[in-house]
Amino acid sequence: MSFLELAGIQKSFGPVQVVKDFDMTIEKGEFVSFLGPSGCGKTTILRMIAGFETPSAGTVIINGRNQNELKPNQRNIGMVFQAYALFPNMTVHDNVAFGLKIAGMEKSAVDARVKEMLGLIHLGHLADRFPYQMSGGQQQRVALARALAPKPQVLLLDEPLSALDAKIRVSLREEIRAIQQQLGITTVFVTHDQEEALSISDRIVVMNGGRADQIGTPFDIYNKPATRFVASFVGTLNMIEARVADPATNRITIGDQGITLREPLGSTLKAGDKLSLALRPEAGSIAEGAKGDTALTGTVVSSNFLGSVIRTRMKVGDAVISFDMFNAPGLTPPAVGEVATLRFTASDLLIIRE
């Protein structure tokens, strides 16, 4: 049996249904991210797991036990929020000790546990500081230590990094992942930052309007997006409108150029039907000697230097296709107006069906 189960979860606020038939199982020790745009129901699901919100239908099960009738403080769950929710009038030590004292732990055990937790987040030297005397990143590490101190069975993190600046965000997400793996704690992490979700998760749930569009490993979510929404939300993507030329041979056309797809077109498409294809910018290259069984010729409309890559846009029929080349010494970026041939592998073209 899975450690955390969300079965048939629905949530309505008045007439508005914000979570629709949500089903998912999470294994013990797994790190799962909920990724999706603002308002898609991520926080609401987290709050139902924690017990701050009651599902309109469905069950939350943790370690085989139905949680629906349990209050938040009976669920043994640790939570970290976006805003620094430390007690402002308490020191770091007292913040981390808070949950332990409430649980009735005796002072020497509390002190030992706080010391252990502050060691975990490398802030042992700041035990006597107050929250206002620390940076945002330090405060969030204390919030993490406070959440973990009572040894929760599940850790919930609601956009804990979104108020921090870019560099700290990256280092802290790696620290969170390392601590999570060290403790083996089952974790649900909410974010709307796709790079964050891709980089630290065992699995990602891509949410769209109260539903899960896709649940999968970062690799699968990125390389095999199940829907148009997932394809466009995760990573940069070219959406290319094409037409079916011959369904029997998987032949399609983009503008007036023919291509044979690797993925079968299926029996529902006929010659002349429209079709949406997706291609990642890193999948193609116009460099001399570029490899690939497929080619499209077009005219370069722009070329932007982005540092590590050069992103070039090329017009092929009515479609504009972006692709990236790694920066390298001696590289000559393509010139606007130049006619170029983009090579890629046919299997990199994904058919987007919904």
Ligand SMILES: Nc1ncnc2c1ncn2[C@@H]1O[C@H](COP(=O)(O)OP(=O)(O)OP(=O)(O)O)[C@@H](O)[C@H]1O
């Ligand atoms: N207590 C409430 N009463 C009424 N509507 C609510 C309540 N809480 C959330 N909602 C609505 O439910 C929807 C989902 O909200 P939720 O906070 O779960 O979104 P989210 O995915 O976490 O978004 P964000 O990325 O902006 O945090 C929103 O439309 C929100 O306005």
Ligand SMILES: [Mg+2]
């Ligand atoms: Mg939210």
